[in-house]
Amino acid sequence: MWSPPTSAREAAIAEPLLNVAELSSGYGPVRALWDVSVRIEEGELVTLVGGNGAGKTTLLRTLSGLLPASAGTIRFAGEDITRLPAHLRARRGIVQVPEGRQVLAPMTVEDNLRLGGYARPQGEIGAALAEMYALFNDLRLRRRDIAGHLSGGQQQMLAIARGLMARPRVLLLDEPSMGLSPILVDEVFATVERLRASGTTIFLVEQNAYRALSIADRGYVLEAGRIILEGPAASLMVNDRVKEAYLGL
């Protein structure tokens, strides 16, 4: 979908697209992340696995700039964005589909989607909308309705579609399959793969660790705010610790 300008591409050769080094963050005085380092190459699909309360959401919120980093650096496309305001990160192409859907409840489905493309040239919005409606038929049927009235799963579709509307350079997905019917879960995973195929970089947080790892290139395992394991997805899948704690095998 998107191809970076050459200069950026050159920079990217020297450094991964998203380079998180020794990142710490938390809520006020409470620390939730400790020295987290994550590297995501351009076009990679990386997944983050971790138990309940491990800090996955916290990491994504810090990457997006909703939470300030208390230590460490975040570099994106060769630029240090550790202190960059959240909305500018979004405009650089770091797009998050947040946990718990967070649709703009009093606005219509279509307004939600259009706002997803807020940072894009307005001329492209029409085509992108059509794309989303093709992907999620329910949204097309309900496009004039108030987003807050949708069912949980429909809202999840909307949250994903809204994220895609931004045509992200790196997409941060926080449990995108939550609340979706099995058919749609398949659909979402297929979409994620398609996006990756078209060059979008993806950082996927997913409770369904098995499926996440099966489509990912690499993975990280987060426990109690620290990265305890990382490696190619295939090797993580056979790791005993991962198997026991996250795959329920």
Add this chain to the structure above:
Amino acid sequence: EPIRLGAFLAVTGKAAFLGGPEKNTIELYVAKINEAGGIDGRPIALTVYDTGGQAKEALTYVKRLIEQDKVDVIIGGTSTGETMAVIKTVEEAGVPFVSLAGGQEIVEPVKRWVFKTPHTDRLAVDKIFYDMKARGLTRVGLLSGSGGFDKSCRDNVLALAPERGMVIVADETHGAGDTDVTAQLTKIRSAPGVQAFLYCGFGAPTSIVAKNFRQLGLTLPHYQTHGSASKTFIDGAEGAAEGVRLPAAALLVVDQLPPSHPQKQVASAYRDAYEARFKEPISTFGGHAYDALFIVVEAIKRAGRTDKETVRAEIERTTGFIGADGIFTMTPTDHLGLDPESFIMVEVKDGNWKMLQ
């Protein structure tokens, strides 16, 4: 050892239009007196508190003046409510107190320590009725605001009308901050046999009433009260105030007073000093403060000391004091002591006040 003078005034809030000039006047003249060496060599230490026009604040500040600032005399209470709220405290503490508010209940019945300088609202109403009668107008359409001043005026109108042979054919009200009163005026216009219109209120509504009155093309004789006795009213009405009559202290038309008029000198000196200092036209409200201050000052001079009972007695003995509001002669049974004659009727003519005979 300074003479301690305390004042509590509505410097802000709805009655700020009244309290502001009062504060200005007191501060202006206290400074002048102190420059001239004070009273018998004793400077005046002035403490002014802003009540915002609220009775509750007034009470606290009066306690503060008495207990904390240990003042010798208190001036203040821009409104009747503020004044009435503190009377009990002042009486119990025994501090001479001169009020600047209009309600006659302040001095009727007489309270030992309480005096006041403005003409009573009843006197103002009486003046208006007298003028109406002289023109053969007996059926009056009344409009009043919702504040204390407005309501007190209205109460007097309603109470006095039967005695004076007047009939109130319409009794309308507007709210605080209203921007238009044409509905009320329309109703008054069609009141049966209405012959004259009277508005009780002060501040911006006085001008709004005049404007709406003209807008509706009403031709009734138009009266307002001393609440409108300020050039601001005429300016604000933008020509619509022409012909409005109202009772006011002679101060308002000081230039038109004959040279022989006893108040001429005092009033014009006050006007000149005030306008030079504050660059705004005088209102009669500042005059109340002027009178209060100087009645107190004269009393202290006569007493030669500041013990409260002596000062009180001397205030009560004020005789023939010429002030901005008129000539005061107080007695143990009259704690206002203002000569009704000093209240005159004026009319707006060519954008200015014109004294009527």
Add this chain to the structure above:
Amino acid sequence: MSADLLQFLVAGVTVGACYGLVGVGFSIIYNASQVINFAQGEFVMIAGLGTTSLLAAGMPYAVAIALGVLITVLVGVALEALAIAPARQSSVVTLIIITVGASIFLRGAAELVWGRNFRSLPPFSGAEPIALGGAVIQPQSLWVLGGTAISVVLLSLFFAATRSGKAMLATACNPNVALLLGIDTRAVLRLSFAIAALLGGIAGVLIAPISLTYTDVGVMLGLKGFCAAILGGLGNPFGAVVGGLIVGVTEALTAGYLSSAYKDAVAFVMILVVLIVMPRGLFGAKAGERV
């Protein structure tokens, strides 16, 4: 229709348009932050008094008006920058109390600058009343009506059809999500205060020739404007205007036929009844809440 009734209606519409125009100012800040700006009335006051000063300083009327409104916008932006922005992570209630404080501050400041006297602005196009059937109307009222109509149309378009308008709504309903979408929520908030101050300023100069102007003029106008905005349904500019007109006409008709002493009370009773029947005002948007 009797001439009196017509006159009552004219009076009601005149007053109602003033309320509506002030009420519209509430919707915009509400739409950006869900905050009720208690200093909205002070914008009205500052524009009116500012213009009288500029006029007195010898400026042509049109220039004085433009500058008066501009000053108000600057005050609005300063208010946002100094008092709202530093606290924007706080709860809506906290922000509302900040605007209460700001309103007190602005009135205190205005008293220092302009004193306590009321002042007037000349009507834009003469004071000669216009006959309308058996009733008369001040020409300035037509200016207010026109100004109200234009503001409401522009604002409605802004929220319904522009990207910035939608961004503003998004900011109000979830600032964090707005940030994730690339919306500069700070700029949105600043813009909302600028526009609200602009509207307040316009209201101020349009209304001043009718209501006169003084440091407390915004208090009651602000309150009635708030009523208008709520009655019409918060966040809906069109609703605010309709709400204002209804309040104005109710007051005038009550004053005309029932009791002028209780006209405000009747207007409030009417608002209460409407809210009990329609808990989100006449045209309030759905909250989009469900479980």
Add this chain to the structure above:
Amino acid sequence: MTQLVVEGLHKSFGAFAVLHDLTFSIREGSIHSIIGPNGAGKTTLFNVITGLYPPTHGRVLFNGADITGRPAHALAALGISRTFQNLQIFLNMSALDNVLVGYHLSCRPRLLPSLFRWPAVVRRDHEYRQRAEQLMAFVGLSAFVGAEASAMPYGALKRLELARALAVQPKMLLLDEPAAGLNPKETGDLDTLIQRIAERGVTIVLVEHDMRLVWAVSNHILVLDEGRKLAEGTGAEVRHNPDVVAAYLGEGGRHR
């Protein structure tokens, strides 16, 4: 014995009909799953049963009594309790207090005794505090007893809701997607938890998209589609119903 009967239930929002003439019943003590595509009306059905939405028409009977249109708090008193798909946590309170609110009905708080802090109030409060802690331990939230709800991760909040719903001491417990946001390991624990609750005699109505959980625990499954009953039966029956596969399960769902 049937505990809940839904008869000809119809619910629409404006012109938009969400539930059509729905009839089914739930046996006491069973684990009854309701599945169906997103927007099929599952949550709406819960909302009607628990008294949050009045139905357009139709009836709901609980233990033989018509409860249609009764307010939610009255239904809670009858023993109907639930969790929410869109979390409804008291974020202004601690985790423990969230659970304690669940004991509201058992506490029967009264104004005067509370104002004057009668010893009985104190004693009972103490007692419920202990029970709440036990309940938190039961759902695996021991670590969060002292936590503020607003500081808890998503998965823990889901269990907190469950604990709160259990504190109501329900006869029937409606769970709306309890496994969403849990990883497979945690879902496995939930499976056990649900069975244990059922063993205590609580009827469980489960809405869930995690098929592994559904297949594992359900005695009976109702499939909804566009507000209508699409299929009903045991897991095995439903699983191979081609309509269900087409509308909902897809190939993936069938095999999981």
Add this chain to the structure above:
Amino acid sequence: MVDHRRKGTRGLVLLALIIVALPAVIPNAYIYDVVILIGINAIVCIGLNLLIGYAGQISLGHAGFFGLGAYASPLLSDRLDWPPALALLAAAMAVGLLSFAVAKPILKLRGHYLAMATLGLGIIISIVLNQEGQLTGGPDGMPVPPFSLLGQRAEGEATWYWIVGALLLATVWLTLNLVDSPVGRALRALHGSEVAAAVTGIDVLRYKIMVFVLSAVLASVAGSVYAHYAGFITPSEATFFRSIEFVTMVVLGGMASTFGALIGAALLTALPQVLTPLQDYQMLTFGAVLVGTMVFMPKGLVPSLAERLARHRR
């Protein structure tokens, strides 16, 4: 929570000590007056805080109830010759009934709409007090007969100090009890989520009405006490400015904190007294202090300071 309780008890004891010790350092009737006013405002604010801070329901009309109490009690004792204590209770009951009657339709509203409805209610009350001059003396107010109980007249600031102090202490005690009870929990719960509260068996509307009536009655009692203490009452005690002032005190002190409400009341009552030397700059400074406090302590004084203290200790 247990810790919370202990803190509350500690606060209560501290407050009692302060109330007992304060007269030793109060030099004159003026300071007594300010302290008494603080106490009276605090009673209103503590009640209002139950409604706003705990139950999350806004009211911009509580001055109306304060005013009703302030007028009803003296009117009953003066015109109908009832003993003042009985009049005070009757006034509180009447306000309770009135607030109960209006609560049901009004409390179904939410947020700003509820604010508007309560504001309208308060304004209607204040208009009636203003307009019914025959009864109330109109805008210029009316004198209030002194309060007496069992033949003992309550007069003088020192006496009133103890009366208000005792009332305040009782209010704080009762409020702390309530907040810490299942009832208080239910209130906080419906603040957090009305649906969740409902499905756990809380009759949401009933609880809202209960706390609304409770806070209205407290305001009414405070109003009656104020009227008898001041000996004079005007309708400005019932205006919407006064209502806003009460809410401001609650928010400034810190919502959902009983001592916050108390401290907010103390601060905003005392602040104008402190600012008097500023003369013309008084109002401006007052506004600036209010804004500044809320900007730097957005959760209100007590919670923000407590948070800072806790962070400091760590």
